[in-house]
Amino acid sequence: MKRRxxxxxxxxxxxxAGTALAHASKTSASTETLDQAAAATQATAQTDAxxxxxxxxxxxxxxxxxxxxxxxVAVTEQRYFTAARWATLVRFSDLVMPAGDGYPSATQxxxxxxxxxxxxxxxxxxxxMYNTGLDRLEADCHKKSGVSFAKSSAQQADGAxxxxxxxxxxxxxxxxxxxxxxxxxxxxxxxxxMNSPAWATAAEVAGERTPGVGLYVSPIDPGMGTWxxxxxxxxxxxxxxxxxxxxxx
Amino acid sequence: MAEKKVDVLIIGSGHTGGMAAKxxxxxGISCTMLDAGPMINWERxxxxxxxxxxxxxxxxxxxxxxxVWQSSEFSANQWVDEKVxxxxxxxxxxxxxxxxxxxxxxxxxxxxxxFRLSDYEFKCKDHDGxxxxxxxxxxDLAPFYSRVEDIFQVVGDMDNLPxxxxxxxxxxxxxxxxxxxxxxxxxxxMGVPVTKPRSSRGRDGxxxxxxxxxPDAVATGRLTTIPNAIxxxxxxxxxxxxxxxxxxxxxxxxREMTMKARIVIVAAGTLETTRLLMISEICNSSGLLGHHxxxxxxxxxxxxxxxxxxxGKGTRAVIGGGGLIPRFRNxxxxxxxxxxxxxxxxxxGNLDPRWFPExxxxxxxxxxxxGGSGFTTNIMGETLGHYENHVSLNKQVVDAWGxxxxxxxxxxxxxxxxxxxxxxxxxxxxxxxxxxxVLVKNYKFNPPGYSIHEQGTARMNDDKRKGVVNQWNQSxxxxxxxxxxxxxxxxxxxxxxxxxxxxxxxxxxxxxxxxMKKGNV
Numbered sequence: 001m002k003r004r005x006x007x008x009x010x011x012x013x014x015x016x017a018g019t020a021l022a023h024a025s026k027t028s029a030s031t032e033t034l035d036q037a038a039a040a041t042q043a044t045a046q047t048d049a050x051x052x053x054x055x056x057x058x059x060x061x062x063x064x065x066x067x068x069x070x071x072x073v074a075v076t077e078q079r080y081f082t083a084a085r086w087a088t089l090v091r092f093s094d095l096v097m098p099a100g101d102g103y104p105s106a107t108q109x110x111x112x113x114x115x116x117x118x119x120x121x122x123x124x125x126x127x128x129m130y131n132t133g134l135d136r137l138e139a140d141c142h143k144k145s146g147v148s149f150a151k152s153s154a155q156q157a158d159g160a161x162x163x164x165x166x167x168x169x170x171x172x173x174x175x176x177x178x179x180x181x182x183x184x185x186x187x188x189x190x191x192x193x194m195n196s197p198a199w200a201t202a203a204e205v206a207g208e209r210t211p212g213v214g215l216y217v218s219p220i221d222p223g224m225g226t227w228x229x230x231x232x233x234x235x236x237x238x239x240x241x242x243x244x245x246x247x248x249x
Numbered sequence: 250m251a252e253k254k255v256d257v258l259i260i261g262s263g264h265t266g267g268m269a270a271k272x273x274x275x276x277g278i279s280c281t282m283l284d285a286g287p288m289i290n291w292e293r294x295x296x297x298x299x300x301x302x303x304x305x306x307x308x309x310x311x312x313x314x315x316x317v318w319q320s321s322e323f324s325a326n327q328w329v330d331e332k333v334x335x336x337x338x339x340x341x342x343x344x345x346x347x348x349x350x351x352x353x354x355x356x357x358x359x360x361x362x363x364f365r366l367s368d369y370e371f372k373c374k375d376h377d378g379x380x381x382x383x384x385x386x387x388x389d390l391a392p393f394y395s396r397v398e399d400i401f402q403v404v405g406d407m408d409n410l411p412x413x414x415x416x417x418x419x420x421x422x423x424x425x426x427x428x429x430x431x432x433x434x435x436x437x438x439m440g441v442p443v444t445k446p447r448s449s450r451g452r453d454g455x456x457x458x459x460x461x462x463x464p465d466a467v468a469t470g471r472l473t474t475i476p477n478a479i480x481x482x483x484x485x486x487x488x489x490x491x492x493x494x495x496x497x498x499x500x501x502x503x504r505e506m507t508m509k510a511r512i513v514i515v516a517a518g519t520l521e522t523t524r525l526l527m528i529s530e531i532c533n534s535s536g537l538l539g540h541h542x543x544x545x546x547x548x549x550x551x552x553x554x555x556x557x558x559x560x561g562k563g564t565r566a567v568i569g570g571g572g573l574i575p576r577f578r579n580x581x582x583x584x585x586x587x588x589x590x591x592x593x594x595x596x597x598g599n600l601d602p603r604w605f606p607e608x609x610x611x612x613x614x615x616x617x618x619x620g621g622s623g624f625t626t627n628i629m630g631e632t633l634g635h636y637e638n639h640v641s642l643n644k645q646v647v648d649a650w651g652x653x654x655x656x657x658x659x660x661x662x663x664x665x666x667x668x669x670x671x672x673x674x675x676x677x678x679x680x681x682x683x684x685x686x687v688l689v690k691n692y693k694f695n696p697p698g699y700s701i702h703e704q705g706t707a708r709m710n711d712d713k714r715k716g717v718v719n720q721w722n723q724s725x726x727x728x729x730x731x732x733x734x735x736x737x738x739x740x741x742x743x744x745x746x747x748x749x750x751x752x753x754x755x756x757x758x759x760x761x762x763x764x765m766k767k768g769n770v
Contacts, residue, residue, distance in 0.1 A: 212300035
């Protein structure tokens, strides 16, 4: 390693000295009196300083600066769902995850806003499933109780939800479309709430274990997606296939 | 720099590439191992984090890995992105191809269930007439299984069941909980064996090529490992027809390089191996390369609750621990509706809120009451490797490095449907007989590929018209080319394939070393 550093340093020294000399040759006649040996010594000193700085930075240890999630100080802007669907989502969220035992409700945890963002960024089939499902909740509540789902009592809302609640396991929620929607939105609201910073804070205050801890894998050297995103090019052949050469050659 | 000819070139560094490297280098043979992905730095690349600190609260970026159902926001970066290396399938024939490209391959992530195949699998055609027998039997592979089990520290019990061969196990002496014992007793009355699980303990929390195989090869001083080397073609000598090396692309720069080798071992993982052979236009004199793709169905099962474990009474004596129901159908009798058989993973203790048709405070009350009383069964069912289940090259769609991609054409049928139904009904009946409350029955199973147990497409047969490799994993067409991964399996069995892959790779490597010594290859 030391040897490699030495070789690298040598290369930098040579380049830097060359640059310094080139610069000197372009200046006025007074440069003729310049002591070239002194210039080289100066360049070497600069190179040593650069190498020393690089070594210092390489051995630098990041100070421990606690950071916070943005949700602690800011709210997600609601922008995807229509006003009617948004109102239905908010009502549904607090019905399935009300506050209790020091833990926040879904709305206190910002779950509806998070889902508005998530579904807004999702593939069309997931958006369609949500939009249709929220409309159906609203329509069913009107039909059964004569009120909007957003303004329904717990009992009235239950009349629109319960018939479609089914237990499920593994990767297989119910296949009937509205049962499927109820299963998905229920799971999503629970997850968006229980994985929220507000929920984590509540757990900390309660002296309980941090919830939802898992082994996170960082992008690996430098991440598989990079190659598509940056569109790296491939060198073209100049020796083979005629097709690669200009037609008139 | 002058081109050097390496002795043995190994393509892939997962379980079987790692095993080949270990065996061959320990026998004094120099190996060069290429992997398409980067080297893992476990300490740098992985860290414990709460979901609340992830950008998507654990959901992951929408639409990122639509076919990797195992993925979460925690693990998303470890899987191959299908936008980088696409594949496709005919409409209505979904295939979930789950891939990893890092040194060690998928070996750090496997489920660690460690089973031997039995002669019900090795001699499957003799038993039921479907498919082809393997050219080997359990007797041939047993000594290698034993050595692999020792390396991987397989923990298990001796059960003395012909369909579930015993092995060289670290003894499992944890007593069964009362709930698991009741379930086993219920099974006994119905003729269904319930055994303890068998799984690889490994070392230092891992049972992978990365820590159990490759380091041994490194220690010999005879292994050269090159990450980020995407082999785009295996080259052959025009005069002899033998493999003489590869052309590979550097993942980062797309620089193309050639390498010469005396022997080539392909261990890229079933479908990547077959894809490479197809792109290289080799090893297909039988016309069977790419055919007979098979795996196992997962996803069907039941969820139940053990009543006496509710309300905080679920001590380890009452509930907990797992079990395995090895295949019991179509052994000595014939079950109507399906061929072959399934095994069942059994676990107890944990509970999932999705099991209950409740929400809000009522759900919370259920979770408090039922907490710790959960019980589940999950199928591992053999699927049939029909000729029609195949892969082909799609030259119209190339990956990020310009290589043709795969079209995977496979589907399940009535055999799998009927097998799943039998499993759910049987285990539900057992759970009820044991006094459990069955909460959910799920007859649906996951798409092909989900189990990450893809097998076949370059199957083993001593008749070169019926297989791609012989019983030594040696290509019929190219004598200095060996395939060590699960693409050589003639049938899937119900078992996790890892132990068999490892044992076959060990056996093939020792054969190869002997043949090299004799000058035969």
